[in-house]
Amino acid sequence: MGVPGAEENSSGLIPLALECWSPNRTEFARTNLFFVEVKMKIDVFPHIFPRPFYERMLTVSDAAARYMKRRVRDLPMLVDLEKRLRLMDQFPGYQQVLTAAGPGIETFCDPKISPELARIANDGMAELVAQHPDRFLGFAASLPMNNMDACLPEVDRAIQKLGAQGVQIFTNVNGRPLDEVEFRPLFEKMARYDLPIWLHPARPSTFPDYMTEKHSRFELWWVFGWPYESSVAMARLVFTGIFDEFPNLKIITHHLGAMIPYFEGRIGPGLDQLGSRTPEAE
Amino acid sequence: MGVPGAEENSSGLIPLALECWSPNRTEFARTNLFFVEVKMKIDVFPHIFPRPFYERMLTVSDAAARYMKRRVRDLPMLVDLEKRLRLMDQFPGYQQVLTAAGPGIETFCDPKISPELARIANDGMAELVAQHPDRFLGFAASLPMNNMDACLPEVDRAIQKLGAQGVQIFTNVNGRPLDEVEFRPLFEKMARYDLPIWLHPARPSTFPDYMTEKHSRFELWWVFGWPYESSVAMARLVFTGIFDEFPNLKIITHHLGAMIPYFEGRIGPGLDQLGSRTPEAE
Structure with a gap:
């Protein structure tokens, strides 16, 4: 797959090569091109590990690190931003509201450390949204659910300071x-x-x-x-x-x-x- | 509902009164009658408590008896054959392959008693099939799964002597x-x-x-x-x-x-x- 020569045009249609697949394909024969009607698709529940969060996570526990490495080996776009953007390129009109990939921070972090991990996750997602506003429309904040005294202020910080659209829990x-x-x-x-x-x-x-x-x-x-x-x-x-x-x-x-x-x-x-x-x- | 004056005729259609409901109604205006095309519907997983089984069950444990009585109060056609037949009357062409209502005998019976309960259930279902072959096309035998030494011979008895079409497990x-x-x-x-x-x-x-x-x-x-x-x-x-x-x-x-x-x-x-x-x- 891929979108060779994809360019927006005045009709709101993007020309795609023949082999491109889209569930909403509207076909107009014109030389060797088809046209794909670009529908806005906002994915509100994709998962990501912002890199600083992923790296800090690996240091928290050996068991968590083994599990995370295995997940990321199978799904590299969880951490690798370039791979993620290239994957997203294949679906014109596709945008994401980010949520941190599971499991919940509280499952692998002590209540003393979980608030720090949540802050790193949220800072990381906010930064991605700031850098790629055309790709990432916002994010739902991660929370340290095993430390409610730290959790509630982190909700306020994520929403008021970082612009989170909401929060994610498990x-x-x-x-x-x-x-x-x-x-x-x-x-x-x-x-x-x-x-x-x-x-x-x-x-x-x-x-x-x-x-x-x-x-x-x-x-x-x-x-x-x-x-x-x-x-x-x-x-x-x-x-x-x-x-x-x-x-x-x-x-x-x-x-x-x-x-x-x-x-x-x-x-x-x-x-x-x-x-x-x-x-x-x- | 009900089937007043229902009689088979040469077309394989059964005349039903106007207020009768059928998901497959084929309508022919003729005086005050409609015709309903009778489709054969075999329900292979309805539940029943043959009466001798129900009565023996109530003597086995107080907890089981309380639970069973509550179920049967809510669903009297589990035990009451007349109520069951009247309910079945409402659906022309509907026939049943009987299975004993749960829970499994092994959940409320000691392994010494469970084989007897299974035999009573199977004798009861076989008798219902013999008495009402137009309603009950067969049955799946109940088994005492906490006593495999008795279970396997009961499978043979139910299939070979009683004509069970199979067995039910949980x-x-x-x-x-x-x-x-x-x-x-x-x-x-x-x-x-x-x-x-x-x-x-x-x-x-x-x-x-x-x-x-x-x-x-x-x-x-x-x-x-x-x-x-x-x-x-x-x-x-x-x-x-x-x-x-x-x-x-x-x-x-x-x-x-x-x-x-x-x-x-x-x-x-x-x-x-x-x-x-x-x-x-x-």
Whole structure:
């Protein structure tokens, strides 16, 4: 793929070579060129490791460093800006709102170090947005969720000083649900800013698929576990009443809302009929 | 609803009163009647408690009895045959292959008692099929999965003596995955019979959604947990190689294959790219 000779023209169409692919191709035969209608596409949930963040991350723990290096080896554009820009070039009209790649800082950082890591991530994303405003329209700030005393001021700094469009959190905080009272001030603050919370799934392979095991196998913690996590986190926020408390709270969930759109018929009619079967923990 | 005056006629159409609903209605104005084209619909995964099984079940444990009574109060046609037939009447052409309603016998029965319960369930379903062959086309046998020495002969008895079309198992056996070696002879046997295994999800509310909790809340163990269970069980059977060992093994999964059809794009390309990330348990 690639966009050889791509140039905007007055019609808002960009000429592309024959072999270029676009899901929205509008074809006009003209010598050897086709025309592709450029649609604006804003990707609000791509992931990145700003380089200073990545480098600091590698020093935090050996286990984290091994995991991160393996991820970046498979997906070099997470760190390599040139590779990222060349990949983006293949999709005319495509722009990104940046979010730091998972896992959450709190999963590999001590509460003493996590605030520093969040600041480095946020400074790094803000710098990328300043340098490439045509590519990166903004960012959602990373947060040190294992240190709420540092987390809340970092939200203010990221939004007020760095221009963050919102914040990113994960579906659990080291295994804890987001509806725990300790995290409530974050939701309150974001509702007050009227800016969204990006919600990314998180589940480690140590969350087993079977109660008699200690480890998920065959990457199933990720394949099915992440959509499950997102769905459960969404349901828990709803059923614990957070939208009643903060009606203008906005949450952007990853992966098209995970299981929710596909299982609407199970959620709605199912809970209407059978929703009282579970005894709450005694 | 109902089918007042319904009679088959030579065209294979059954006259229905105006207020009757059918998703496949073909209308022919003729006095005050409409005609409904009767399509054969075989439901291969409806649930039932044959009455003798239900009554024996109530004597097995107080906790099970409380749970079962609550389920049957909400869904009386699980036990009440007349109510079931009247419900089925509303859908012309609708027939059932019976399976016993969950949970699996092994979840509420000691291994000494579970084989007896399975026999009562299977005798009960075979009797219903014999009495109502126009309604019930067959059944999948229940099994005592916590007693494999009794389970395997019960498979033979159900298929050879009672005419079962296959067997039903659940996605875990008291928390254990189906790929454990103890359960392998069942798969081998069903492959040899060339008859299917019905696979029903199972997850109790005691399987928590968050690692820091002991209990799933808001019925989420069932809403999302069951499709997750089915999906993981399907993937585990595939990746542990059971279809390589028994190529003609047939498994009928509940709920349209759960998450699999909707997440095909995550499963295939996702595992192609990231499927080597999980370190297997050391």
